[in-house]
Amino acid sequence: MSNLQSQTNWRHWLHRWDVQQSGYLPLREERFQVMLDALSLTMPESFTALDLACGPGAISQRLLQRFPAARCIAVDYDPVLLAIGQGSLGTMGNRLRWIEADLMQAGWIEILGESQVDAVLSTTALHWLPIDQLVRLYQQLGHLVRSGGIFLNGDHLYFSPHLETFKRLAKTIQTQQEEQAFVEGNQEDWQRWWQAIADEPALKALLEERQRRFAPRLTDNEPTLELHAAALREAGFRQVDTIWQRWDDRILMAVR
Numbered sequence: 001m002s003n004l005q006s007q008t009n010w011r012h013w014l015h016r017w018d019v020q021q022s023g024y025l026p027l028r029e030e031r032f033q034v035m036l037d038a039l040s041l042t043m044p045e046s047f048t049a050l051d052l053a054c055g056p057g058a059i060s061q062r063l064l065q066r067f068p069a070a071r072c073i074a075v076d077y078d079p080v081l082l083a084i085g086q087g088s089l090g091t092m093g094n095r096l097r098w099i100e101a102d103l104m105q106a107g108w109i110e111i112l113g114e115s116q117v118d119a120v121l122s123t124t125a126l127h128w129l130p131i132d133q134l135v136r137l138y139q140q141l142g143h144l145v146r147s148g149g150i151f152l153n154g155d156h157l158y159f160s161p162h163l164e165t166f167k168r169l170a171k172t173i174q175t176q177q178e179e180q181a182f183v184e185g186n187q188e189d190w191q192r193w194w195q196a197i198a199d200e201p202a203l204k205a206l207l208e209e210r211q212r213r214f215a216p217r218l219t220d221n222e223p224t225l226e227l228h229a230a231a232l233r234e235a236g237f238r239q240v241d242t243i244w245q246r247w248d249d250r251i252l253m254a255v256r
């Protein structure tokens with residue numbers, strides 16, 4: 001960590017991240033809570049969870065606060081968000097391990113240092129992956145999650161193309177929500193948040209590295225609920241269904 005970075009107020013950036021994300025997802029905290037409720041009813045007291053595409057660690061933070069005997073591994077490829085997570089949350093008493101890895105590289109799983117985990121959780125992230133990569137990732141999770149373990153994905157799991165009215169309503173509601181938060185409420189949106197990061201000298205090198213890694217990637221994949229569910233069943237998850245929903249924002253739970 002550079003001198004400048006050691007003076008950075010990481011907690012401030014983590015808080016700003018949470019506020020920015022909640023502008024897009026007003027029920028973000030409720031969605032986390034339902035995911036953790038599912039763990040409380042399926043996991044033993046002590047268990048290991050993977051926070052997949054963790055960003056600055058929203059799931060890990062909440063999971064480790066709620067389950068004092070759990071351990072978490074947080075994986076992401078964004079050096080800026082990882083630095084914010086590590087700087088603000090640290091290791092949470094040696095229970096949180098951070099891993100920098102690209103989920104699009106097949107070998108990411110080998111650097112985890114675990115052959116199996118009890119649970120995998122992800123939020124607002126897997127739609128970044130092209131569909132073939134998502135399907136391959138689910139195949140890998142089929143091996144990584146132990147028998148009886150669970151996978152929880154909280155994200156926009158899109159309506160199928162033939163459900164035109166559902167798709168239109170979900171998009172309209174999302175647009176209205178964003179207008180309310182970012183135009184009327186003048187909250188900081190994704191673009192302004194990243195602009196503010198660019199104005200932070202301590203993060204300059206990390207931001208350049210982020211741009212090198214992510215700029216060439218497309219982020220507008222819209223995998224449908226059916227595609228997620230079919231790919232998970234194909235990967236060996238026996239029971240797969242939605243446990244929470246607000247339009248196309250859902251939690252999909254899969255039991256291995």
Ligand SMILES: C[S@@+](CC[C@H](N)C(=O)[O-])C[C@H]1O[C@@H](n2cnc3c(N)ncnc32)[C@H](O)[C@@H]1O
Pocket residue numbers: 021052053054055056057058059075076077078081101102103104122123124125126128129
């Ligand atoms: C919108 S953020 C969500 C972060 C966090 N889960 C949350 O809910 O606050 C999406 C995350 O997916 C990560 N991501 C996207 N593609 C990835 C990849 N190929 N490998 C690892 N992480 C990836 C991004 O770096 C980013 O942190």
